[in-house]
Amino acid sequence: MAATMKDLSRETGLGLATISKYFNGGTVREKNRVLIEAAVKKLHYVPNEVARSLKTSHTRVIGVIIPELSNAFITSIISSMEDILRKQDYAVIVCDCRSDPKREKEAVDFLLHRRVDGLINMATDTTGAHLKAPLASGIPVLLVDRLIDSLQGKVSAVVIDNVHAAGQAVQKLTSLGHRQIGLILGSPNLYTTNQRLTGYLNALQDAGIAPDNEYIRYGDYTMDGGYQAAQELLKLKNRPTALFVTNFEMTLGTMLALQHNNIRVPEDLSVIGFDKLELFGEIFPDLTLIRQPQLSIGREAANLMLDMLSSKETGVSRIVTLTTELTEGKSVKALKV
Amino acid sequence: MAATMKDLSRETGLGLATISKYFNGGTVREKNRVLIEAAVKKLHYVPNEVARSLKTSHTRVIGVIIPELSNAFITSIISSMEDILRKQDYAVIVCDCRSDPKREKEAVDFLLHRRVDGLINMATDTTGAHLKAPLASGIPVLLVDRLIDSLQGKVSAVVIDNVHAAGQAVQKLTSLGHRQIGLILGSPNLYTTNQRLTGYLNALQDAGIAPDNEYIRYGDYTMDGGYQAAQELLKLKNRPTALFVTNFEMTLGTMLALQHNNIRVPEDLSVIGFDKLELFGEIFPDLTLIRQPQLSIGREAANLMLDMLSSKETGVSRIVTLTTELTEGKSVKALKV
């Protein structure tokens, strides 16, 4: 059906090598160039990337494995990654593993069969077992958002400085006199959860405040989880005077819980949230927030992957750490003494 | 580096054909099966899909072209599509064309070079020019959410019944006595915009109400657009007593505009919105809404594509039309006389 280079060869009377060189940016005599272009048009020739991939043994495809496609934080990262990658003629195959390690492993195998040139992973499996095979095969593997302890030094990554992020928020609160600060974290054991907890504890220590486990809750990074966690914190005998919530969904849940309990922000309670995403921002416009540079995360990830692809040095680990920003709103207030 | 079937052949002493048959579900003598499996394990053999694709001339890759990846309606469709497709061992390459027809055309070419087996498109270019090539080449093309006039009968699609959807909403309002009904539409000329307008006009006619152009606004399917449109409607001398807003972002914008104008819903104004998406639903929990079955759209699209892929009859056009649902909330109230 589709025309091949052989057809072009026959049509133009030129050899295959000439045609191939034409397509690969080699120098071709002017009149032959014209000849080839005419034949391409006439025969509707479309280069076959599959054949090229087989020959060159690279596919110009990057596999991207994520925990969830229906998540604005993740899609904004993917969106900026895909943009850059496709401009460099790389295709992106997205695999949503629904936060299931088993599916994640299947996705890795799936992509390996397809001989992707590189793998970008926002990892679900915290052990990193699923990445053994691609790492062994020597293809570039890039972690995004979440580091994996056991892979330290073996893999590159783009993350934010979570310890600093949480520190920023908590320090802001302690500087305003708050000493009872509730913390709503994601799922236990996740990299970001641990790091943000560390940042919280560090900041408390810096302020000479002893941490209270009652104030530390896990909200699963979901809106419902955030809602629940906030409810529990509000019921405490020694209710916190301030809250730091560590992702957007939970921030939303927290705000709803406060609304349902008729708690005014910041009059009754100070709140620092996370990740202002376009639409939501308008709903609670005055929230003080820690913001991750999502577009930059995607951009850095794409560029780092491109680097890894073009450099021959395999197995080098490079970690890009981006910093968050504290956006001042009106949801935080000094504690009256 | 990686082991090939030839390596397996050497290792086992069997011919290539036998090995190939083993992998493709053919019958192989028991002892050879064992032999092969041992060799696979020993050599870490991983089948090369690229070579297979070249030989079989199908890639088991579906290209998906969308206007925007950072949109919850779209990602929930993609998510359910990808799930089904990958279970059937099809990979999905996603191309975000940023609602730019030029980029959309580039994406089509990009995917054609890669010899995708099928194309799923939520079209930006309303002329359908970008789909000429894939259609001519005979690969399955499936439209999602938006039909294209010029391609009628030539292409399959999965859409919702937009006329009915708008009709449901408007009829609900007229049945409660409303006669001045504001309509906030998406961008002019988009398929869904036109259809929803038609549904609105039909329902007015059924109720014996003459349409008033003042009441029909275009909000670009964005939150800001919805906000603006609502503002304009509120300023009218003959302000509408009810509003129908035709996508989620604009519904959000509308609600914000109402809030800023201290307009109570439904006391001062009745509102019917569109597409309750998880998180947002909690924020305006009592909104009466027209809901699209996003997961079903994705599922139907995936299955229809799978059908097209496996049937030899090319060029047959099948249109799957899904219906919307009206979810009763508390944002609508009978007009007091």
Next chain:
DNA sequence: TTGAAAGCGCTAACAC
């Protein structure tokens, strides 16, 4: 049931 061999469409020596 198994093996030998051709060939999918391309790239890259190599020789001219």
Next chain:
DNA sequence: GTGTTAGCGCTTTCAA
């Protein structure tokens, strides 16, 4: 600058 040729890893007749 151009042509010839081998071969990437697989599937698939065709014979055995």
